[in-house]
Amino acid sequence: MKNQGLFTLSNVEGTIVGFRCPPYVKGVNVPGYHLHFITADRKAGGHVLDFKIGKALLEVDDTSEFNLVLPSDKAFYDADLAPDREQAVRAVEK
Numbered sequence: 001m002k003n004q005g006l007f008t009l010s011n012v013e014g015t016i017v018g019f020r021c022p023p024y025v026k027g028v029n030v031p032g033y034h035l036h037f038i039t040a041d042r043k044a045g046g047h048v049l050d051f052k053i054g055k056a057l058l059e060v061d062d063t064s065e066f067n068l069v070l071p072s073d074k075a076f077y078d079a080d081l082a083p084d085r086e087q088a089v090r091a092v093e094k
Contacts, residue, residue, distance in 0.1 A: 007044070009037075013040040014038050014039040020033050020034075028068070
């Protein structure tokens, strides 16, 4: 996996949206918090690695379920999904 590009935004308004996955989802997703940001003018945004907030409105949705739809084609069924890619994913997300 390649490392993701890093950009620093300062003094901008926008929206952070994310979710927290519990440890037992390892293998389906990365446990922990996963956040994305988009500026109010919709011209910049991306994966959030760190942030400081001056003023904010926090809204929380306590959702206890989600639906996962998997591909049903031969390529998916033949894919080797057994390797543990946690370290590779974490390297990209930092």
